Amino acid sequence: MEDKPKTLPASLRPKKRYIIFQVISEKPIDYIELVGAIWRTFLDFLGEMKTSEMNFWLIKNLYDQKNQRGVIRCSPDQVEYARAALALIDQIGETKAIIKINTVTGTIRSAKKKYLGFTDLTDFEK
Amino acid sequence: MRFYDIHVHSDASIGENSIEEIIKQAKRLELTGIAVTDYFSSLNDIKQTREKISNIDTDLDIALGAVIRAETSDQLKKMVKDVRKHVDLVLVHGGDYRINREAVEMPEVDVLCHPELDRRDSGMDHITAKSAAENKVAIEINFREILESFKKHRVYVISNMKKNIFLAKKYEAPIVATSGAASIWGMRAGRELAAFAFLLGLPLSGAINTVSAVPEKIIHINREKLAGKRLPGVKVAEEENKGKGV
Numbered sequence: 400m401e402d403k404p405k406t407l408p409a410s411l412r413p414k415k416r417y418i419i420f421q422v423i424s425e426k427p428i429d430y431i432e433l434v435g436a437i438w439r440t441f442l443d444f445l446g447e448m449k450t451s452e453m454n455f456w457l458i459k460n461l462y463d464q465k466n467q468r469g470v471i472r473c474s475p476d477q478v479e480y481a482r483a484a485l486a487l488i489d490q491i492g493e494t495k496a497i498i499k500i501n502t503v504t505g506t507i508r509s510a511k512k513k514y515l516g517f518t519d520l521t522d523f524e525k
Numbered sequence: 526m527r528f529y530d531i532h533v534h535s536d537a538s539i540g541e542n543s544i545e546e547i548i549k550q551a552k553r554l555e556l557t558g559i560a561v562t563d564y565f566s567s568l569n570d571i572k573q574t575r576e577k578i579s580n581i582d583t584d585l586d587i588a589l590g591a592v593i594r595a596e597t598s599d600q601l602k603k604m605v606k607d608v609r610k611h612v613d614l615v616l617v618h619g620g621d622y623r624i625n626r627e628a629v630e631m632p633e634v635d636v637l638c639h640p641e642l643d644r645r646d647s648g649m650d651h652i653t654a655k656s657a658a659e660n661k662v663a664i665e666i667n668f669r670e671i672l673e674s675f676k677k678h679r680v681y682v683i684s685n686m687k688k689n690i691f692l693a694k695k696y697e698a699p700i701v702a703t704s705g706a707a708s709i710w711g712m713r714a715g716r717e718l719a720a721f722a723f724l725l726g727l728p729l730s731g732a733i734n735t736v737s738a739v740p741e742k743i744i745h746i747n748r749e750k751l752a753g754k755r756l757p758g759v760k761v762a763e764e765e766n767k768g769k770g771v
Contacts (some may be wrong), residue, residue: 482720
């Protein structure tokens with residue numbers, strides 16, 4: 400027997416939305432600082448309970464350091480809360496910054512294909 | 526989607542950045558139009574800013590607005606009368622209940638800014654909301670107030686805003702969501718401001734209207750008035766007959 404639970408069938412998995420954001424800042428932003436700023440704003444503005452309901456995940460391997468673009472996963476009914484929380488960021492580390500939401504997609508595939516400029520999809524399908 | 530932010534301060538008064546920098550940031554945030562609004566001390570200042578805006582070559586829709594800060598109602602009336610014919614938007618710096626009440630009773634005023642500023646209560650009641658609806662004075666959701674407040678103070682601000690939105694919704698007074706930015710780092714994209722309006726109790730379509738249709742209509746009507754195409758009591762025939770095949 401495996402030591403971890405099996406993946407749930409598709410019908411039982413929670414629905415998700417992927418928020419594609421872009422950081423507009425004075426200087427380039429360090430990824431670690433960005434993670435800290437996003438967690439801080441979510442916990443301060445929405446609290447622990449709401450953030451836990453959000454199914455929140457900042458996808459690390461989709462962060463584009465050059466264009467400062469990234470993807471956040473959240474649940475479909477909490478997208479507006481996530482937008483509001485992200486809008487409240489005005490500083491990341493020592494740098495003044497704004498997080499601008501480009502779009503919200505239903506699948507990570509469309510997020511990559513349409514908005515993050517992945518033309519060859521074989522890489523992430525593995 | 527066409528998004529407008531009709532409350533941005535430039536370095537003509539309390540803002541930190543020049544109009545050019547504001548325009549650059551607005552483009553990055555994909556806004557359709559902005560209103561550069563300032564606390565002007567004289568008509569000459571308004572003319573200078575107007576000239577500055579007209580010299581800028583951009584496809585962004587830029588309107589000019591004056592924010593009026595008055596101590597008494599007489600002062601408010603006089604200042605509104607003075608600036609009305611020179612700017613696209615007249616905004617009143619709210620916060621004081623008497624000023625809030627006086628502002629919404631004047632059809633010349635376009636927006637009542639932050640009626641709950643520096644108050645423990647919301648600064649509005651049912652009479653104010655009713656007057657705002659009658660005179661088409663928009664009630665503002667000011668994002669800077671939320672952004673620059675923390676913890677307990679932010680809680681008060683948000684709950685007071687919620688009360689104002691409830692009243693404005695009930696009496697169908699127009700609502701606009703603005704950034705109220707004093708620097709380019711206080712500006713936000715239209716959809717983010719709409720998300721706040723949604724959180725404060727508006728339905729999603731209504732929330733999006735607070736940053737698109739409502740401000741666009743205010744600017745459009747005022748520009749027609751300034752150009753002499755729209756007079757008090759006279760309706761525009763083209764709008765009336767639209768879609769009727771006349």
